[in-house]
Amino acid sequence: MVTFLATFLWLLLQVLTIAIIIRALLSWFPIDRSNPLIQVLDQITEPVLAPLRRIIPTIGMIDITPLVAILLLQLLQSIVARVASTPL
Numbered sequence: 001m002v003t004f005l006a007t008f009l010w011l012l013l014q015v016l017t018i019a020i021i022i023r024a025l026l027s028w029f030p031i032d033r034s035n036p037l038i039q040v041l042d043q044i045t046e047p048v049l050a051p052l053r054r055i056i057p058t059i060g061m062i063d064i065t066p067l068v069a070i071l072l073l074q075l076l077q078s079i080v081a082r083v084a085s086t087p088l
Contacts, residue, residue, distance in 0.1 A: 006084030016044065016045070017070055021070065045069075049065050052065045
């Protein structure tokens, strides 16, 4: 059961990481914010990015929040993988 939960959490964190990467890449293009894909990406990623934006200042016009979020998600994935591989 622990392995299933750890695998599920690891996959969830991976999907969230990919969604943040896609959102960051799409932000470089002039895409209508009412596009359904953009709205779904915003709904998925905003709960992670919004709290970080309150803490992390922008550097000039560059928002480094997605980078920090990805690093934190990767750290969490590493912790989940380590806990899942530890015998009980």
